[in-house]
Amino acid sequence: MTDLLTLESPRLWLRQWQDEDLAPFAELCADPTVMRYFPAPLSRIETAALIGRIRGHFAEYGYGLWALERKDDGAFIGFTGLSHVRFEASFTPAVEIGWRLARDYWGLGYASEAAWTCLGCAFEQLGLEEVVAFTAEPNLPSQKVMQAIGMQRDAASDFDHPAVAQGSPLQRHLLYRIGRQAWLQAMHD
Numbered sequence: 524m525t526d527l528l529t530l531e532s533p534r535l536w537l538r539q540w541q542d543e544d545l546a547p548f549a550e551l552c553a554d555p556t557v558m559r560y561f562p563a564p565l566s567r568i569e570t571a572a573l574i575g576r577i578r579g580h581f582a583e584y585g586y587g588l589w590a591l592e593r594k595d596d597g598a599f600i601g602f603t604g605l606s607h608v609r610f611e612a613s614f615t616p617a618v619e620i621g622w623r624l625a626r627d628y629w630g631l632g633y634a635s636e637a638a639w640t641c642l643g644c645a646f647e648q649l650g651l652e653e654v655v656a657f658t659a660e661p662n663l664p665s666q667k668v669m670q671a672i673g674m675q676r677d678a679a680s681d682f683d684h685p686a687v688a689q690g691s692p693l694q695r696h697l698l699y700r701i702g703r704q705a706w707l708q709a710m711h712d
């Protein structure tokens with residue numbers, strides 16, 4: 524199998540998680556602004572458990588949510604990557620692409636840049652036919668990343684996220700998709 528443990532984009536390493544990532548990642552996941560479209564910020568223990576699940580996904584599938592390290596100064600800035608959707612919906616089974624960056628690194632194009640690398644991995648190395656993405660309806664910054672990497676909204680597949688409380692404004696999720704052909708097309712646009 525191809526070694527997917529480390530990928531790269533022009534400005535970033537997409538690498539495996541290191542123990543030193545816990546402190547900055549816990550700070551990021553405890554930031555109410557970063558987490559405003561999730562049910563709640565995470566405690567340090569919850570963040571450590573999340574890193575454990577991410578490492579488990581890499582161990583099982585060989586790919587996952589890569590830690591992002593800025594090449595020029597080695598800063599840990601968040602994650603971007605691919606993961607199996609763990610709940611059932613009209614669009615599953617599916618592999619989703621997702622991202623979460625510390626606030627200091629927003630507005631610099633890093634999430635989109637890393638996401639391009641992940642789509643390349645999905646279609647060229649993993650041989651997937653399609654990648655999906657979803658986010659709470661009010662999360663416009665995340666939808667902008669989806670659009671920037673050529674994903675298309677599939678309104679017919681919008682859904683209520685099973686992990687979000689009934690009646691919450693964050694329950695309704697929008698579904699975006701990109702297939703291999705559309706990705707090839709977006710690459711050449």
Ligand SMILES: CC(C)(COP(=O)(O)OP(=O)(O)OC[C@H]1O[C@@H](n2cnc3c(N)ncnc32)[C@H](O)[C@@H]1OP(=O)(O)O)[C@@H](O)C(=O)NCCC(=O)NCCS
Nearest residue numbers: 557622623624629630631632633634635657658664665668
């Ligand atoms: C979603 C999230 C990753 C988006 O981050 P982002 O930095 O806005 O996204 P991008 O990497 O695509 O950067 C795009 C922005 O960088 C700007 N930019 C600056 N330099 C750039 C460059 N070289 N290339 C591309 N864009 C650049 C763009 O103009 C754009 O700014 P704008 O939003 O003001 O128009 C970020 O808001 C986040 O971490 N949110 C919290 C977690 C979250 O909600 N995750 C998604 C859950 S589904």
